[in-house]
Amino acid sequence: MAVTQGTLNKAFVSAIDFLDQREIDPKIYDQSRDRAFTDIMKIVDRRKPTSMPTYHNFVNNDVYEVGTISAVTTTGTAAPVFTINTASTFPRVGDLIKSSNSNNVGKQARIQVVTFGSGTATITARSVGGNASPFFVTVGDLVSFGSDAFAEKSDAPTNRRYGLTKYYNQVQIFREVDEITDVQKVSKIEVEVNGDYHILPYQHIQKVIKMNGDISVQMLAGTQSTTLYSDSNPFLADPTSGLPIQTTGGLDWYVTTYGISDQSAVLGTFGFTELDDIIDNFIANKAPTDMMCFMGSRSYRLISKFLKQLGSSSVDSRRIMVDGRSFDFECEHLSYGGYEFDLIHIPIFDHPQLFSATLSADINGSVYFVPKDQVETVDSGRSPRIQIRYQESPFGVGRNGSNNGVMAEWRTGALAEIPTSSVAQLHTDWYSAQGLECLAVKHFQKYRVI
Numbered sequence: 278m279a280v281t282q283g284t285l286n287k288a289f290v291s292a293i294d295f296l297d298q299r300e301i302d303p304k305i306y307d308q309s310r311d312r313a314f315t316d317i318m319k320i321v322d323r324r325k326p327t328s329m330p331t332y333h334n335f336v337n338n339d340v341y342e343v344g345t346i347s348a349v350t351t352t353g354t355a356a357p358v359f360t361i362n363t364a365s366t367f368p369r370v371g372d373l374i375k376s377s378n379s380n381n382v383g384k385q386a387r388i389q390v391v392t393f394g395s396g397t398a399t400i401t402a403r404s405v406g407g408n409a410s411p412f413f414v415t416v417g418d419l420v421s422f423g424s425d426a427f428a429e430k431s432d433a434p435t436n437r438r439y440g441l442t443k444y445y446n447q448v449q450i451f452r453e454v455d456e457i458t459d460v461q462k463v464s465k466i467e468v469e470v471n472g473d474y475h476i477l478p479y480q481h482i483q484k485v486i487k488m489n490g491d492i493s494v495q496m497l498a499g500t501q502s503t504t505l506y507s508d509s510n511p512f513l514a515d516p517t518s519g520l521p522i523q524t525t526g527g528l529d530w531y532v533t534t535y536g537i538s539d540q541s542a543v544l545g546t547f548g549f550t551e552l553d554d555i556i557d558n559f560i561a562n563k564a565p566t567d568m569m570c571f572m573g574s575r576s577y578r579l580i581s582k583f584l585k586q587l588g589s590s591s592v593d594s595r596r597i598m599v600d601g602r603s604f605d606f607e608c609e610h611l612s613y614g615g616y617e618f619d620l621i622h623i624p625i626f627d628h629p630q631l632f633s634a635t636l637s638a639d640i641n642g643s644v645y646f647v648p649k650d651q652v653e654t655v656d657s658g659r660s661p662r663i664q665i666r667y668q669e670s671p672f673g674v675g676r677n678g679s680n681n682g683v684m685a686e687w688r689t690g691a692l693a694e695i696p697t698s699s700v701a702q703l704h705t706d707w708y709s710a711q712g713l714e715c716l717a718v719k720h721f722q723k724y725r726v727i
Contacts, residue, residue, distance in 0.1 A: 501526030525712035540725035573626025
């Protein structure tokens with residue numbers, strides 16, 4: 278050693294002394310950053326219970342239709358006869374019509390006779406301008422039914438029935454587990470979590486992060502299964518019990534199945550042409566004008582290059598507001614063409630093990646537009662556009678667990694607060710049954726830019 282009896286030589290330090298000590302920073306630093314990838318759940322901070330594993334919503338059908346002329350009997354007169362393709366018995370006597378024919382600018386005609394065929398309607402019309410104002414019809418013209426007109430002492434028009442369209446999704450059971458033995462539970466480790474130097478707190482945090490991440494991924498990119506829990510002969514089944522397994526459809530599934538799905542003519546290009554295309558898609562579907570735009574870094578970078586070329590009056594930075602609530606997200610805001618866009622970077626889109634450009638190019642390279650407003654019901658009520666539906670947990674609350682109604686945690690084994698078996702271990706389970714619900718999805722849009 279570097280000492281003699283009764284004397285300390287402070288100028289000499291032996292290398293052996295360093296082998297007997299370790300300088301340890303007990304904190305665990307978050308290199309994986311997986312906890313950041315649950316941000317989509319913060320925006321979808323709306324929950325509504327469901328009493329059944331499947332849930333349904335109904336939307337009203339459009340009150341107007343557009344027909345396409347498929348055949349012409351007489352044309353170039355004030356009393357044309359023509360046939361349109363129609364999926365219903367929408368046209369009726371008394372309707373005032375206009376058409377896309379350039380010769381009919383400023384002209385209207387009234388339907389005098391309608392005869393329905395199989396998916397067609399043959400119409401006899403008369404120009405409201407008389408013989409001096411012929412109403413032209415050509416195959417391929419679009420016909421709109423904008424109003425109606427009736428004579429004095431007229432009879433009621435033919436009754437028109439409006440249907441409903443039903444959408445449904447379903448909850449999915451999510452589970453996670455942690456297991457630790459009696460020796461592991463009491464053994465000290467060299468790192469600290471929440472003031473504790475045992476492995477259990479660290480494992481619990483990691484498991485909860487993983488479970489929340491699993492839920493986030495499914496709410497974003499999950500595909501709805503055709504198998505239901507009620508199926509007697511399920512296609513997707515547990516290989517041990519044979520019982521059915523169902524999955525919930527996420528935002529991407531909702532939009533690509535029922536909403537607007539489009540992309541740039543040339544991927545990797547974004548400018549006024551693409552922005553006009555996005556807005557035209559919204560106009561065609563009568564969508565609201567205030568949108569949240571979810572995207573990852575690759576899409577955001579491409580759009581940001583375009584935004585930097587615009588005047589400051591069109592683009593600014595702000596904190597996102599939804600339904601009067603402020604979220605902890607800074608976003609770029611674009612005003613253009615009467616539309617308002619909050620451009621929001623969602624880290625989960627950048628996750629290299631989930632949505633990289635190689636693994637999932639379409640999701641990674643797309644922008645998801647979700648209306649910020651609440652959708653109105655026909656009786657003037659309102660409901661959030663996007664929310665989580667959950668089945669209340671069937672597990673009670675006791676000394677061995679906790680339950681907030683959405684997620685349940687319980688502990689078993691000889692090391693639980695109240696021992697449940699003679700096995701010297703602590704077994705922790707987490708359980709939740711959740712699904713996504715999007716309303717009036719025809720107003721949502723997925724637009725791939727890169």
